[in-house]
Amino acid sequence: MAPFGTLYTLKGTIHPRARKIFAAAALNGLELEVPADFNTSAASKTPGFLAKFPLGQIPAFEGKAATAIAQHVADSGPQREQLLGRDAAARALNQQWIQFNDLQFEAAVKDLARWRMGYEIYSAEREAKAAVDVRRWLHHYEVHLGSGRSWFVNEDGEGPSLADLVVGGSFFLLCRLYMDVEMRKEYPNVLRFYEGLGKVPGLAELYTVPLLEKRKEPGQD
Numbered sequence: 001m002a003p004f005g006t007l008y009t010l011k012g013t014i015h016p017r018a019r020k021i022f023a024a025a026a027l028n029g030l031e032l033e034v035p036a037d038f039n040t041s042a043a044s045k046t047p048g049f050l051a052k053f054p055l056g057q058i059p060a061f062e063g064k065a066a067t068a069i070a071q072h073v074a075d076s077g078p079q080r081e082q083l084l085g086r087d088a089a090a091r092a093l094n095q096q097w098i099q100f101n102d103l104q105f106e107a108a109v110k111d112l113a114r115w116r117m118g119y120e121i122y123s124a125e126r127e128a129k130a131a132v133d134v135r136r137w138l139h140h141y142e143v144h145l146g147s148g149r150s151w152f153v154n155e156d157g158e159g160p161s162l163a164d165l166v167v168g169g170s171f172f173l174l175c176r177l178y179m180d181v182e183m184r185k186e187y188p189n190v191l192r193f194y195e196g197l198g199k200v201p202g203l204a205e206l207y208t209v210p211l212l213e214k215r216k217e218p219g220q221d
């Protein structure tokens with residue numbers, strides 16, 4: 001089968017923002033080609049790349065950024081209804097959780113992640129704010145999933161929607177760098193949701209992360 005298109009993201013590693021894109025592609029049976037020479041972030045600053053994507057950011061695909069790419073891929077295959085919703089109400093709920101995740105949860109996760117990954121200078125003040133925020137948003141997820149539901153929008157038997165793939169991508173990063181064994185005990189429903197996502201055929205590699213005993217320190221990743 002011909003690839004669905006070219007995704008500009010780092011070859012050989014799964015960029016934190018690309019996880020949801022590869023997951024939507026896996027569920028829709030679509031292949032995304034990553035250029036073989038796109039293996040450092042300098043590749044996103046070449047004149048050729050900037051001519052196509054003026055912001056010079058990755059992941060990139062046909063003029064779109066991460067969540068919009070995931071939406072495009074989700075809308076382009078046989079699992080479209082599962083991923084985006086079978087009716088107006090389900091599609092709106094997908095948007096609600098996706099936007100909440102990107103604006104609230106992922107923003108706080110990103111603040112906790114960036115200096116652990118060595119991208120920014122540590123700020124005790126931002127760390128403290130992000131630590132409070134991330135718990136507030138996780139609590140919202142925990143309560144929503146508390147009724148025993150497997151997925152944010154879909155019924156249990158329907159499989160994950162794009163909202164689950166998006167939340168799962170941010171949660172992966174939190175688990176990889178920050179959420180230690182003590183913190184995990186506070187969010188059993190979110191953990192159950194995340195483990196369920198990793199059990200979906202095709203998604204294990206994207207949503208399984210070795211769980212941390214101890215939170216990483218700034219610059220430790």
Ligand SMILES: N[C@@H](CCC(=O)N[C@@H](CS)C(=O)NCC(=O)O)C(=O)O
Pocket residue numbers: 017044055056057058059065066067
């Ligand atoms: N809103 C964009 C943000 C993408 C983004 O910030 N990518 C970073 C890598 S994590 C990047 O390319 N930064 C380089 C830059 O901004 O010059 C998305 O979600 O795709």
